[in-house]
Amino acid sequence: MRVLVFGGSFDPPHRGHARLLAAAANRIRPDKIVIVPAYRSPLKGTPQANAKDRLVMARLGLLDPLPSRWRRICRIDAREARARRPVFTVETLGALKGAELHFICGQDAAASFPKWRNPSLLKSSATWWYGARPGTSARPPAHFRQIPGRFPAISSTELRSLLALDRDCSPELFPAVLAYINKRRLYGKEVLSVLKSTLSPARYAHTLNVASLAESLARRHGADSDKARLAGLLHDAGRRYPPHLLAAYARRRRLAVPERTAILASDPMLLHAYVSEDLARREFGVSDPEVLSAVRHHTLGARRMRPLDRILYVADAASLDRGHPSAASARALAFADLDAALKLCVAEKMAHAIAREAWLHPLTVSLWNCLARP
Ligand SMILES: [Fe+2]
Ligand SMILES: [Fe+2]
Known part of the structure; x- marks a missing residue:
């Protein structure tokens, strides 16, 4: 079974994430898609929104917008988010052993791969993919393959700052995600x-x-x-x-x-x-x-x-x-x-x-x- 794994903080998930996931599914043609929101990224620190809110936003901003053929085989894996400790990718992939794993992430995360826990074991346990983001010079290691397509130059960090300054983020966020952020008054609202x-x-x-x-x-x-x-x-x-x-x-x-x-x-x-x-x-x-x-x-x-x-x-x-x-x-x-x-x-x-x-x-x-x- 071919499994596409999409991990990240998704703090918040934006249209760039959704485009990357759909493009990766079209390229890899998986039998199953697993979205894995992290509780806390070992490299990036504590997310602003709590794990519960990010799980809901992952559904609204990543799973729901997928084309129906991919949505049917997609699920959100809450294990990392609910672990109440940083979980290393090597642990997550270990739990999915037995499948043909394809891991996707953004360009910046891919470039930081040598700093991840146990990179040599990781490298051999999945096929690695990244989506290029315009405006970043970060270079992923050679074993990463590029997902075809152009992805918008959005980052969750910039979005958190824009949201906290009351700027309009509707071009970057799906309406359901924005409505949830407003309802829960997240990100400085x-x-x-x-x-x-x-x-x-x-x-x-x-x-x-x-x-x-x-x-x-x-x-x-x-x-x-x-x-x-x-x-x-x-x-x-x-x-x-x-x-x-x-x-x-x-x-x-x-x-x-x-x-x-x-x-x-x-x-x-x-x-x-x-x-x-x-x-x-x-x-x-x-x-x-x-x-x-x-x-x-x-x-x-x-x-x-x-x-x-x-x-x-x-x-x-x-x-x-x-x-x-x-x-x-x-x-x-x-x-x-x-x-x-x-x-x-x-x-x-x-x-x-x-x-x-x-x-x-x-x-x-x-x-x-x-x-x-x-
Ligand atoms: Fe003043
Ligand atoms: Fe002032």
């Missing part, structure tokens, strides 16, 4: 729905712009892009309150706000960064110190700014929706030289305050002095 219902439309749009820019800057500068996106999404969560409620919140929660009296007298809106940090912790369950620090420091800055603090400060000051003339140049500069962009953004903020004869918070002044030090 829970955070988006709270922000959407508490912020003004303009503030929500700004939030998405900041999160997107922070994520791109983090990628460019080798920081954690998931943390940067989350910090960007939550940085203005406190803006749901008008100034007098921000002041009441800070008092009630006894937030440690430096120069609180001067802030209350000059511009209580400056409290929103501290309130956003508190909301991030309490309402959104964030405990990561880097994310919380970036949210806290995005308005006033600090004497010592960590990499994520700098990224969020610049992303907030130079986001796409900022109208001032230096925003576009700061945005472009930030990809080449983050510190130079930070200096430009702080200078702009100070100049704006001075032009209005406004009080300057000592944290901003000390940040400027650190950046201006020869």
Whole structure:
């Protein structure tokens, strides 16, 4: 019996996966197809969606869209997903021994084959196939055969980021998968729905712009892009309150706000960064110190700014929706030289305050002095 095995995290499964599976079935002509969602890939780490949700999405996004002749012989194998531990492919194939096995995967996974558990035993236990993905230079080992066809340049990693930024993913995901993600509020949809219902439309749009820019800057500068996106999404969560409620919140929660009296007298809106940090912790369950620090420091800055603090400060000051003339140049500069962009953004903020004869918070002044030090 010829068995086609399709393993992966499927976090979430997309149209590229479905096209690859159908093309592989047409080429290999199996008697049986087994889709094996992993509990946790030994190489890729923990998926965002839990195993139960990924099993349902594998049915909606991989099995259901198959042409009927292949759907009839296809089943989803839940053993790996339910194992509650990473299962190596060598174990999965061992359980299917006796059949003529054909294993398919994407180009990136195929290229990582030498790092898989027991590659020499694996190599001889199946015929190996991969689907080429445009835009990747990863080279699979020579024993991999290419599945004929062109497959869209989609990756689940990119889709998770797009979903968390409220972008339209209908070209890449089947409607049933998208509906399931929305119903279960997976991939950051829970955070988006709270922000959407508490912020003004303009503030929500700004939030998405900041999160997107922070994520791109983090990628460019080798920081954690998931943390940067989350910090960007939550940085203005406190803006749901008008100034007098921000002041009441800070008092009630006894937030440690430096120069609180001067802030209350000059511009209580400056409290929103501290309130956003508190909301991030309490309402959104964030405990990561880097994310919380970036949210806290995005308005006033600090004497010592960590990499994520700098990224969020610049992303907030130079986001796409900022109208001032230096925003576009700061945005472009930030990809080449983050510190130079930070200096430009702080200078702009100070100049704006001075032009209005406004009080300057000592944290901003000390940040400027650190950046201006020869
Ligand atoms: Fe803000
Ligand atoms: Fe902001």
